[in-house]
Amino acid sequence: MDYHIATSFDDAIAVASKAQGITRFLAGGTDVLVQLRADIVTPDTLIDIKHIEGVKDISRESDGSWRIGIAVAGAEMTEHAALMADWPGVVEAMDLVGSTQVQGRATLTGNLCNGSPAADSVPAMVAAAMSATVAGPNGTRQVAVKDIPTGPGRSSLAKGELITALHIPARGTSSGDAYLRFIPRTEMDIAVVGCAVNLTLDGDTITSARVVLGAVAPTILLVQEAANAIIGTSLDEAALTALATAASAACNPINDKRGTIEFRTHVAGVLAKRSAKIAYERALANTGNSA
Amino acid sequence: MSNIHVTTTVNGDEVEFLCDPRETLLDALRDKLNLTGAKEGCGTGDCGACSVTMDGRLVCSCLVLGAEAEGKQIGTVEGIADGETLHPLQQKFIEYAALQCGICTPGILVATKALLEKNPDPTETEVRYWLAGNLCRCTGYDKIIRAVMDTAADLRRAS
Ligand SMILES: Cc1cc2nc3c(=O)[nH]c(=O)nc-3n(C[C@H](O)[C@H](O)[C@H](O)COP(=O)(O)OP(=O)(O)OC[C@H]3O[C@@H](n4cnc5c(N)ncnc54)[C@H](O)[C@@H]3O)c2cc1C
Ligand code: FES
Ligand code: FES
Numbered sequence: 001m002d003y004h005i006a007t008s009f010d011d012a013i014a015v016a017s018k019a020q021g022i023t024r025f026l027a028g029g030t031d032v033l034v035q036l037r038a039d040i041v042t043p044d045t046l047i048d049i050k051h052i053e054g055v056k057d058i059s060r061e062s063d064g065s066w067r068i069g070i071a072v073a074g075a076e077m078t079e080h081a082a083l084m085a086d087w088p089g090v091v092e093a094m095d096l097v098g099s100t101q102v103q104g105r106a107t108l109t110g111n112l113c114n115g116s117p118a119a120d121s122v123p124a125m126v127a128a129a130m131s132a133t134v135a136g137p138n139g140t141r142q143v144a145v146k147d148i149p150t151g152p153g154r155s156s157l158a159k160g161e162l163i164t165a166l167h168i169p170a171r172g173t174s175s176g177d178a179y180l181r182f183i184p185r186t187e188m189d190i191a192v193v194g195c196a197v198n199l200t201l202d203g204d205t206i207t208s209a210r211v212v213l214g215a216v217a218p219t220i221l222l223v224q225e226a227a228n229a230i231i232g233t234s235l236d237e238a239a240l241t242a243l244a245t246a247a248s249a250a251c252n253p254i255n256d257k258r259g260t261i262e263f264r265t266h267v268a269g270v271l272a273k274r275s276a277k278i279a280y281e282r283a284l285a286n287t288g289n290s291a
Numbered sequence: 292m293s294n295i296h297v298t299t300t301v302n303g304d305e306v307e308f309l310c311d312p313r314e315t316l317l318d319a320l321r322d323k324l325n326l327t328g329a330k331e332g333c334g335t336g337d338c339g340a341c342s343v344t345m346d347g348r349l350v351c352s353c354l355v356l357g358a359e360a361e362g363k364q365i366g367t368v369e370g371i372a373d374g375e376t377l378h379p380l381q382q383k384f385i386e387y388a389a390l391q392c393g394i395c396t397p398g399i400l401v402a403t404k405a406l407l408e409k410n411p412d413p414t415e416t417e418v419r420y421w422l423a424g425n426l427c428r429c430t431g432y433d434k435i436i437r438a439v440m441d442t443a444a445d446l447r448r449a450s
Contacts, residue, residue: 003295003312003358026356033354034335036313046312048359075348099424100402102336104348105355187423188337 001036005048009135009164012047017137017160019045025162026050027071028105030098031114049162058083064170070163074103087168088282089177089196089275093124096181099188109163112145115153118191118215122149124179126222127196127212130168136161151218175200176282178275181214182267184258191215192259195247195271197279204234204284211243211272216251216264223250226272235280243276244269299360301326302370310357317341319357320367328368328397332426339425342398343367349405351424368397371404380404380442387438391429399425403439411447415440 002019006012016023021044024032035041049055055071058080066083074094077083084091097106097120111121112132122145130145137160145166148155157163177198183189194214199206211226226246233239253264294309301324308323317334320326320343332338334353341352344366371378380400383389390396399422406413406421413421418439419432427435 001312037334100421101351101424104350
């Protein structure tokens, strides 16, 4: 294994483009090292991207959107009060990843690019309509986070490409997000179902919503029918029931010892309701005065 | 593949070692620097027995490459006592018998010291969540939690 410390994104792209065999980028290493140690994946080339300028920064752009550097660890997001106030669902979803020790290292980008259908931060990122800047030998492109994972362990990034930053849209007023997952324990487990909701209100009526499910299909699901069930409502009982039905209907889960198909399908509806209620409360409380 | 030369600071002392690029910081500490306090329970980030701090952040040394330690400040259990004088956490762990086999203890001491530096007045729930990544198969956790809560109270009184 060849270990390379990238000094710039261009350097990382150049090394990754020329590399033979298996290439991995080293962010927090909490997936890369586990796979290396377990002899699941031993990269031929490992490119450490933590020394590139700016990769540790969390910054708010002039339009109110956020830029998250690719080496920002989960713990650094949780400690960022302004980010937490704007996007509690995204921050909490990342905070659910692993233990305190894992939080000291794990990144949003790594969680996304590892390609697990149960990755906790990905539903919240897709609900937030986040995007990624992807750079490679043929230049730079903006890609919706939703379009990065293409299946378990697979992504739409081409050889030599890497993510150089993640972007969260401006929060805006009267809007809020939330993420909940079900695990058989209280900590340190992989999601059996995860659900993120991001919505915007006009008064007490939902004007737009994104409902995203994790761990119930080979990729995360952005469920338009579930969003439609609550748009135009004030999240009354009928809307919540319709939301749960639509969320459950979208599921195509695996059957294993941690959750049967029936259980996962049911829990998806329950978590959709609970996440929507939290996002709705946050939207009501978000009068824009904190920004 | 040739070895990588690493210069790092462990418990305040500058040290150097040579390591294979696949070698973890845990292996480097134990096999190259003879600091055997950090233990390997699982090697996959689940048990926390290998906990150390890197630039003040609590991490699993089994999930850090030795090469990544270049230029960093590493803190291990060996740096917690001041010479022969035990750290208050170490004294309380003895007083409360918060260990049996002791495999988990170095990791838990490093982890709880990091917690109390960040939050001198944690609730019991906060201590339990902070330590969710430190497994103990012997004590049932209760004595550990009580030792930590009591140390925190003592340290607050002393400051
Ligand atoms: C004990 C333990 C508990 C865990 N619990 C959870 C959990 O509860 N929920 C959960 O979702 N995950 C969990 N994980 C998995 C892991 O911690 C997360 O997926 C984490 O977010 C990965 O981030 P990283 O920075 O460590 O990634 P790395 O391991 O550094 O990289 C992961 C992958 O992303 C690629 N990559 C990294 N950066 C880039 C980039 N900029 N561009 C392109 N590709 C890139 C790498 O090539 C690699 O394939 C756990 C892991 C451990 C060890
Ligand atoms: S040995 Fe590192 S977490 Fe278990
Ligand atoms: S004392 Fe034996 S594992 Fe904790």
